Structures are given as C-alpha cells and as structure tokens.
Amino acid sequence: MLQYMPQYSDIKQGNYLNEYDIKKIRVGMTKLEISSNIGEPTLEGFLNPNIWYYIFYYRSGNKMLEHQILTLKFDAHDILVTVEKR
Numbered sequence: 001m002l003q004y005m006p007q008y009s010d011i012k013q014g015n016y017l018n019e020y021d022i023k024k025i026r027v028g029m030t031k032l033e034i035s036s037n038i039g040e041p042t043l044e045g046f047l048n049p050n051i052w053y054y055i056f057y058y059r060s061g062n063k064m065l066e067h068q069i070l071t072l073k074f075d076a077h078d079i080l081v082t083v084e085k086r
Helices: 019-023 031-038
Strands: 010-014 051-060 063-074 080-085
Touching: 031 051
Parallel strands: none
Antiparallel strands: 010 051, 051 063, 063 080
16 A cells, blocks of 8 residues: 655745844834835734734745744834834
8 A cells, every 4th residue: 555645845824034124123213114125024013003013934844944033023113113023
C-alpha cells in the first residue's frame, strides 16, 4: 500500500521590512508619511483602526524560518505614538 507523504512548499507572506525600512519610522510621523515610506500595513486593528500591523513570515516545508510583526499605534490625530517589533 502506498503511503501519502504531504508535499510542502516554501511560503513567504506579508510585508517584509528590513532594518533600513524600520529605521525610517519615527514617533510623531503621520499615517500618510509612514505608508508613503514603507507601504500600507498588512492589517489594521479590527476594533481599533489606529493600530497598524506589518506582518511577515517565511515557512519552508513545515518549519517556520522567519517571523516578524511590527505594530504601530497612532493617536486620535493619526500621529504615531508607539512602535513595537516582535
């Protein structure tokens, strides 16, 4: 009897930001300035549109090789107040 072995592909998904891109971001910038510099976010907060997420992952087969989440939080005037990289 033949046994099925799943085939895995390399998957890269999301917005990859290198250190040069991340260093372009400064507290006090507007949403427009940020999106002009590094592009639109992967995801905006569902309950809070003043939170932007730039998410990237790279998987080869069943192994996660790289994972990056950059979270940007804005005030009520669309000014960046915090940057968190995980």
